[in-house]
Amino acid sequence: MDCLLEYSRDALVELLAGMGHKPFRATQLQEWVWKHRATSFEQMSNLPPALRAELAGRFCLRPLEVVEVSESSTGSTRKFLSRMQDGHLVESVIIPAAVGQGGAHSSRLTLCVSSQVGCAFGCRFCASGLLGFTRNLTASEILGQILAAEQIAGERVDNLVFMGMGEPLANMDNLLAALTIIMDQQSLNIGARHITISTSGNVPGLRRLAEFGRPLRLAVSLHGASDEVRSQVMPVNRKWPLGELIPALREWNRTGKHMITLEYILIQDVNAMLPEARKLARIARELNAKVNLIPYNTVDGLPWVRPSEADCKAFCRALMAEKVPVTMRYEKGHDINAACGQLRLRRTAQPGVAPTRVPKIMEK
Numbered sequence: 001m002d003c004l005l006e007y008s009r010d011a012l013v014e015l016l017a018g019m020g021h022k023p024f025r026a027t028q029l030q031e032w033v034w035k036h037r038a039t040s041f042e043q044m045s046n047l048p049p050a051l052r053a054e055l056a057g058r059f060c061l062r063p064l065e066v067v068e069v070s071e072s073s074t075g076s077t078r079k080f081l082s083r084m085q086d087g088h089l090v091e092s093v094i095i096p097a098a099v100g101q102g103g104a105h106s107s108r109l110t111l112c113v114s115s116q117v118g119c120a121f122g123c124r125f126c127a128s129g130l131l132g133f134t135r136n137l138t139a140s141e142i143l144g145q146i147l148a149a150e151q152i153a154g155e156r157v158d159n160l161v162f163m164g165m166g167e168p169l170a171n172m173d174n175l176l177a178a179l180t181i182i183m184d185q186q187s188l189n190i191g192a193r194h195i196t197i198s199t200s201g202n203v204p205g206l207r208r209l210a211e212f213g214r215p216l217r218l219a220v221s222l223h224g225a226s227d228e229v230r231s232q233v234m235p236v237n238r239k240w241p242l243g244e245l246i247p248a249l250r251e252w253n254r255t256g257k258h259m260i261t262l263e264y265i266l267i268q269d270v271n272a273m274l275p276e277a278r279k280l281a282r283i284a285r286e287l288n289a290k291v292n293l294i295p296y297n298t299v300d301g302l303p304w305v306r307p308s309e310a311d312c313k314a315f316c317r318a319l320m321a322e323k324v325p326v327t328m329r330y331e332k333g334h335d336i337n338a339a340c341g342q343l344r345l346r347r348t349a350q351p352g353v354a355p356t357r358v359p360k361i362m363e364k
């Protein structure tokens with residue numbers, strides 16, 4: 001069944017006109033969906049009963065059913081798994097106001113949103129990459145995660161990070177449709193500066209997002225400061241190597257308003273050596289970017305090892321010595337499998353929800 005969440009104001013006007021109703025009904029409907037967070041058409045008391053019945057026969061208001069919620073041992077970060085209408089599962093993480101993105105203190109409730117079921121990009125450190133790509137999420141399924149999180153948390157989400165399962169820039173049409181509603185003042189009304197898009201370095205997607213023209217925050221999974229190292233960790237680098245990615249990021253800097261964040265997972269004997277820190281510093285300085293270091297989070301079935309704390313700190317100091325703004329983030333909710341894809345990974349034995357294809361190595 002189609003979901004009404006992804007209908008913008010203009011789309012609602014058009015839909016209702018086709019059903020013989022005036023534009024003010026679109027305003028009423030939009031208020032019920034977004035201001036009152038109505039969960040059924042029955043609640044929409046100022047709409048004619050015949051219209052409510054017709055809408056209920058054609059549309060849903062909640063495209064996801066939450067099937068599991070797990071809390072970290074500190075009781076702060078909560079991860080939830082939702083089942084979609086076709087039985088596939090998607091996961092999202094609620095990050096409390098006191099923690100916020102990148103470990104910074106924040107008064108905002110942050111949601112880490114997924115954009116795809118599985119992922120085709122096959123980053124070697126990632127549980128979602130292990131599962132392969134199944135399908136894109138619709139705009140409604142992206143928006144549905146926000147409404148589900150609010151129901152679990154009992155408060156409004158006002159900060160979004162697209163860092164869950166999937167590569168958001170590979171699901172561009174649905175991402176842009178969802179962002180339009182997320183930023184709309186009559187809908188979720190979350191400002192662009194409170195939305196972070198994280199990408200593995202999808203160059204055409206970056207250009208299209210820049211054309212979208214909103215001052216979104218951008219986080220780039222770098223994880224290697226040379227093609228040799230980055231291609232080991234991220235197969236996407238063979239399709240869009242640093243020689244293409246860095247110019248696209250320079251271009252983003254010309255249009256974006258916020259400092260780019262370069263995400264860098266520290267993996268022992270792969271990219272956590274001091275010469276790599278110096279290469280990373282050169283890229284960060286060139287892009288006027290900050291670096292977010294994340295000591296590797298062990299994933300069952302993957303070979304990488306987390307470096308010692310002393311090695312992580314030495315890498316961090318080497319960047320600071322090069323005057324690069326740097327933070328070190330220890331994954332919140334490690335004990336609830338909060339690395340992307342891990343909660344879902346545990347449940348893939350369910351019949352009917354297995355991924356439909358294996359990771360596709362991105363090659364030219």
Ligand code: SF4
Pocket residue numbers: 118119120121122123126127128129164165166167200221340
């Ligand atoms: S890190 Fe992101 S882009 Fe890479 S495989 Fe995982 S979900 Fe996909």
